[in-house]
Amino acid sequence: MKQLQYILFLLTFSAFAQDSIKAELKTKIEFKADSIIGIDNFYTILFTLNNTLTKKQDNKLLKYSNVQLGPITSANSFNPLKINLFYKAFNTVIILDNRLAEIFKIDFNQTKPYKNVSHVSTGSDNTIWIFNQDLMQLELYDYKNNTIRAKTLPIENNILDIASNYNWCWLLTKNFIYKYNYFGSLVSKTPNKGYTKIEECNENIILKKENTLFYAAKNTETIKPVSITNLLISQFFVTNQFVYIYTDKLLYTYQLKLK
Template identity: 30%
Template sequence: MRLNHVYTCVCFILLCSSFIQHNEPKPLVIKTKFDFFTTDNLGNIYIVKEDELMKYLSNGKMFARYSNLRLGAISSVDATNPLKIVLYYKDFQQILFLDNQLSLNSDVVSLEKLGYEQTDLVCASANNSFWIYNKQNNELNRFNESSKKITSTGNLKQVLRSDIAPDYMMEYNGYLYLNSPETGIYVFDIFGAFSRIISIKNLTQFQVNENIIYYQKDSSFCSYNYTLFEDACKVLPNHGKLVGLRYGNKKLYSGFKDSLLIQEF
């Protein structure tokens, strides 16, 4: 009698597991080749291929395109504010701002005319301002909407007493996160004062939400709570070599050579 009860329980568990797997939502797939991609807080997706930016809605439908052949390839896209998307063209040291229709909504900013000819990184900041990292003097500068400098860190190699080679930065909730793969993520406040270093190394890109850093590690999706010093990773299904990974709105966006996979997570 007891054996029959155990057998019934096992069958019920297997049946439930099969039902859950059978009803798991199928991932949404966008078939396209790209160099890199990003997302915004509304679930829109921005895919870059050389000089072209393509915006897809959260349902995977193509919405708009933008291209400027005069400026060459797009180096970076920051869609933190989906109403003012920041495009950076490193080869020409120019910053463009697009609205949610991917139309120009303000004057082009020439960093050369502002006196910054070796700017490696650009990202969005609060109140329609923006940050740049200038390689010539290893300095972070923040500019307001009128392209007037309002914050400067000074030479970071002297401030931090360390050699840094930043390759990515983003602002979140009044703090700037500057990634230097060999040393970690340096955090500065909105006034350019150094706050802390988060010792996650060898990253190329990441996201910040509350006190958590989300990032890709090989074929895993990882999170690190830098206030509790807790980390966790989850190995993802093998759909090919990952070339990009983002998380938002309870969805995981996995980029591959010729497709983008969007799934509930």
């Protein structure tokens, strides 16, 4: 019986290894941050520390802080010319340019109608994707004109995370992964098998479940594990074929070996 169990284990492990995405460790550096927002192709690092957003390029530092709005809930640098900071405690979003200068402030407490926002992500032009917690729907909000360009049907699921680019928005809920286009139409709905975080890169999706990352290529629903082992994943994000993992004041860079 033990021999049969051992054989089954080997077969399962072998299948897992064959179906996984290989990742090669490129760098491992010490880095102090509360969270890392993004790294571009020129290794410009955008991160938060002590509730201050900092942009580090070479040896130059740019900083933005707004203590009156409380802690930074989330930040998104998909569009480096319109970085958005979300302060959930004050129901407010700040839009920054690439020099971290404030170019727009969105106070949802003052908008008509009032919006109770729980999640924010980047949209195209002068828009951001927001999840309206009172209506339980995803909205593409034009912040310059205070209009809704698109909205989804109500979603009866607990929202865990959000990711977007100029054309699509992915909503990770307790039970499903939803993909919407910029018209607010549902494109796909995939069961959530325990994933808790989602990131997007070039329309490829990377998901986190416990201490394992999973990869779903563009226009496919096949989800494969990424072979990064023995590492506590506190935070991760993706730029092109590079996965960055930040944990215990160490920043790891892995290159995905995609076929």
